[in-house]
Amino acid sequence: GAVVSQHPSRVICKSGTSVKIECRSLDFQATTMFWYRQFPKQSLMLMATSNEGSKATYEQGVEKDKFLINHASLTLSTLTVTSAHPEDSSFYICSASKGPLDSNGYTFGSGTRLTVV
């Protein structure tokens, strides 16, 4: 089956620093990857869609300069939280799709717990 690896699983960083989260599709090529964030007791909120070789598409209200997304290859997308602040502390989850014709939907990573102190 499809496997998506997300790293790191947990990270603590100081306020004002940047943090990079990696999302890899291990056994398939993902033309599209998605980034979500989830606050405690809430549902997943889609942040952006990452397409290989092109700019990411951000959802309304998500700051593209703060959440930098790079999808340089068909197996790797990265999310960089720049100048992190405590309110950016959240659970970040990536997912990947084999492509628009794949009706099986998405495979999700195990998530990254970010704590900004």
Added chain:
Amino acid sequence: DAKTTQPNSMESNEEEPVHLPCNHSTISGTDYIHWYRQLPSQGPEYVIHGLTSNVNNRMASLAIAEDRKSSTLILHRATLRDAAVYYCILYNQGGKLIFGQGTELSVKP
């Protein structure tokens, strides 16, 4: 994006069947019905999906109403490990997976 409506929470007893309902009255003809579940502190896990016909897999069954305006996820014998938040989502190929609030299932021993 077409929306779904699910109960906020449900309870089940261990080893009994569980029927998780989902309403999606604005579903379009090309929308697939997907179910995912999320255990605490983990990413969502794919459960099952269907378009028009009922579907079975090793995890669950999906019963889809004839008019496709509702569906039911069936766990045949709930275990403690099935305690999770279950999300019913309409997915159009090439589109986005937009999560609603889901149903929090608790399983009592």
